[in-house]
Amino acid sequence: MLVLIGSFLLLMLVGAPVAVALATSSLLYLVIYGVAPDIIAAQRMIAGVESFPLLAVPFFVLAGNLMNIAGVTGRIYSFALALVGWMKGGLAQVNVIGSVVFSGMSGTALADAAGIGTIEIKAMRDHGYPVEAAVGVTAASATLGPIFPPSLPFVIYGMMANVSIGALFMAGILPGLVMTGLMMATIAFFAYRRGWGSDTPFSVRRLFAASLEILVVLAFPVAVYALYAAGLSLNIAVGLALIALIALDWYYDFSAVMALMTPVILIGGMTMGWFTPTEAAMAAVIWSLFLGLVRYRTMTLRTLVKASFDTIETTASVLFIVTAASIFAWLLTVSQAAALFSDFVFSLTDDWWTFLILVNLLLLVVGCFLDTIAAITILVPILMPVAARYGIDPVHLGLIITLNLMIGLLTPPVGMILFVLSRISKLSIERTTWAILPWLVPLVAALLLITFIPQITLWLPTQLGLIR
Known part of the structure; x- marks a missing residue:
């Protein structure tokens, strides 16, 4: 075990890529101890990716890329500006609301930061906000991407922990709303302290237009229920309601109705059993193609090819x-590391609160050094048995792990959002890090609430019958 973990840490310290460090340390352990034939090791590696839920990865990545090239990010920004741009610190509030909407499409924090974050930082800078404030709020709001469904980290966690991905998706909705509320409250505090004003004049007409778009989206499930109650089959009811919505959007040319429909279609389809979370990723791609090729007509063959190659690179x-x-x-399992860790932790405390404090501290440190996917894949087999001994629900544990690792994306030395925003804003890594630090406060507050009040996570999937 010392050789396995020690060689991995050594390779990470000398700057080897995470995947190379993992593969090399594993190979070194196999060569020295001969715990399994080469063919078994190869089979285990292949089995790691031979999973139906993992098909969601390329499709959600592709859906996010297609939404970006379809011009959906600009429409989301315009919608959010009309809705909350008149508040104090308006563009910062727009930043958060835009990320909430975009998170229902992309499933990743990096897509949020690199997509709509590019528009938001430029707009805030042009309106006189300090660039550090623009970077900080963009970084914090980008963490919403993997919390609201759909979520790539939830897909990986669900596969590793053998937990319903649909339950994880539903479990992320209330925590996402809690995070949104805390971020908006933090913005209001900074706006009051630093004298940030509104960035667009209050307009009843624009606010009404944005509110009308929300009402149109909310009317969709109501219309489906009404048609179904009138005796139509569910499929026909949904089809008729969708046709009516598309016709209405085409006639009035709403700013973001069709974009707002994305999470409704995905969550509604999974709730009604039309498709699994993996199939929902394919539905997201089809909807993205419809928006870009048919509704907005902003996609070209060149942009489609670019989105495809970007998806291949990310998926690989x-x-x-x-x-x-x-x-x-x-x-780690073969070497009994998981069992030893479980016995060690259980010898320290028999209180689940203390255990979760230790888990949070561990994950916050690990998130500073490891990629999110690698951290989930390595730590879940170790933490799951221990959490089970404390009676912690695996869905609750999944939210805790994911949020911790999202915070890790904002911190050096390997925080990917840190590097993306540094490049977009043209700030040094040091200045970007200092800009993000104040915005960790609402994220840590949300982490504490989600950790120690399990009902925030578990209430919705329990009500939907996804967990008991």
């Missing part, structure tokens, strides 16, 4: 990490 890197981490996690 994610699955390479999963493959390498799978054999590493298997060797």
Whole structure:
């Protein structure tokens, strides 16, 4: 076990990529101790990615890329500006609301930061906000991407922990709303302290237009229920309501109705049993193509090819990490590291509160050094047995792990959002880090609430019958 973990840490310290460090340390352990034939090791690596839920990874990544090239991010920004731009610190509030909407499409924090974050930082800078404030609020709001459904980290966690991905998706909604509320309250505090004003004049007409778009989206499930209650089959009811919505959007040319429909279609489809979370990723791609090719007509063959190659590159890197981490996690189990860790933690405390404090501290440190996918793949087999001994629900544990690792994306030395926003804002890594620090407060507050009040996470999936 010392060779496995020690060689991995050494390779990380000398700057080796995470996947290379995982694969090399695993191979070194196999060569020295000969715990399994080469063919078994190869089979374990292949088994790590030979999973139906992992099909969601390329499709959700592709859906996010297609939404970006379809011009949906600009429409979401315009919608959020009309809705909350008149508040104090208006563009900062727009930043959060825009991320909430975009998170229902992309499933990743990096897509949020690099997509709509680019528009938001430029707009805030042009309106006189300090660039540090723009970077900080963009970084904090980007963490909403993997909390609201759909979520790539939830897909990986669900596969590793053998937990319903649909339950994880539903479990993220209330925590996401809690995080949104805390971020908006933090913005209001900074706006009061720093004298930030509103960025667009209050307009009843614009506010009414934005509110009308929300009402139109909310009317969709009501219309489906009414048609179904009138005796139509569910499929026909949904089809008729969707046709009516598309016709209405085409006639009035709403800013973001069709974009707002994305999470409604995905969550509604999964709730009604039309498709699994994996199939929901494919539905997201089809909807993205419809918006870009038919509704908005902003996609070209060149942009489609670029989105496809970007998706291939991202998927390859994610699955390479999963493959390498799978054999590493298997060797941790074979070497009894998981059992030893479980006995050690249980000897420290028999209180679940204390255990979760230790887990949070561990994950916050790990998140500073490891990629999210690698961290989930390595740590879940170790933490799951221990959490089970404390009676902690695996869905609750999944939210805790994911939020901790999202905070890790904002911190050096390997925080990917840190590097993305540093490049977008043209700030040094040091200045970007200092800009983000104050915005960790609402994230840590949300983490504490979600950790120690399990009902925030578990209430909705329990009501929907996804967990008992």
